[in-house]
Amino acid sequence: MNVLDWIERMFEQYGYFVLLLGLPVDFIALPLPPGQTTLTYTGYLVYKGVLDLLPAIFMAYAGSVIGITVTYVLGYQIGAPIIERFGKWVLVKPAHLERTRRIYEKYGNKMLFISFFVPGVRQFFGYFVGIIRIPFRTFALFAYPGAAIWVLAFIGIGNIFGEQWQRIFMLVQRYLGFFFAALGIIVLTILIVRWRKWWLKKPNNKPMQ
Numbered sequence: 001m002n003v004l005d006w007i008e009r010m011f012e013q014y015g016y017f018v019l020l021l022g023l024p025v026d027f028i029a030l031p032l033p034p035g036q037t038t039l040t041y042t043g044y045l046v047y048k049g050v051l052d053l054l055p056a057i058f059m060a061y062a063g064s065v066i067g068i069t070v071t072y073v074l075g076y077q078i079g080a081p082i083i084e085r086f087g088k089w090v091l092v093k094p095a096h097l098e099r100t101r102r103i104y105e106k107y108g109n110k111m112l113f114i115s116f117f118v119p120g121v122r123q124f125f126g127y128f129v130g131i132i133r134i135p136f137r138t139f140a141l142f143a144y145p146g147a148a149i150w151v152l153a154f155i156g157i158g159n160i161f162g163e164q165w166q167r168i169f170m171l172v173q174r175y176l177g178f179f180f181a182a183l184g185i186i187v188l189t190i191l192i193v194r195w196r197k198w199w200l201k202k203p204n205n206k207p208m209q
Contacts, residue, residue: 007041016051019059020066027067029123035064036119036154037169043158044165057155064116064147068126072139075130104132112142116150 010018019042026035039060045051115125129139158165 007038011041011045011050016055016059019056020063023060023063024067024070027064027071027123027126034119035122036117036150039151039154040158040165040169043155043160044162046155046159047162047165053155053159057151060151060155061148064151065144068143068147071123071126072130072136072143075127076133077130079127079131104129104134109138109142112139113146116146117153 007018010022014021018038022038023035026038042051042056042060046053046056112125112129115121126143129143154169157168161168
């Protein structure tokens with residue numbers, strides 16, 4: 001049985017509750033069908049008249065919010081204490097977490113907003129934000145609107161393109177991959193340049209004339 005057959009069977013048995021219960025599982029990173037496939041297929045079912053649009057969007061958004069919030073809470077309540085207690089064994093000190101938190105507060109909120117569109121990053125980011133103890137209000141301000149756009153975008157693909165949803169979905173996935181790969185290279189380049197400038201400012205690291 002392939003992934004799509006499995007999702008179809010789940011919808012036949014549980015209807016909208018697939019979204020309310022299945023999407024949180026996607027965020028917790030258990031090995032079940034990815035959320036973007038589920039959302040796009042949901043849109044296709046709306047196109048076919050099997051599901052109604054507004055209840056589908058509501059249940060999908062609720063499931064997404066539950067999922068990202070659970071990962072944040074787990075990171076905050078469990079991950080952060082574990083890092084604080086045992087991080088020294090893997091060379092992660094409290095000062096490193098504090099420095100990471102300051103960098104995140106300066107640059108990271110936009111990443112939280114768009115992380116939903118990147119499989120792997122979506123599942124990791126909630127834990128990460130919780131571990132570095134970003135305030136819940138800041139987390140919710142960026143994560144919850146990001147979840148809404150993610151849900152609307154992929155349900156919209158299935159609903160608008162109907163029978164062609166799989167082809168369009170694959171194109172979107174491909175170009176998202178290209179976009180975020182390029183973005184990652186740009187960010188990495190900026191970090192390397194900034195690190196080099198910081199390194200050269202140290203008195204003992206001036207380049208030889």
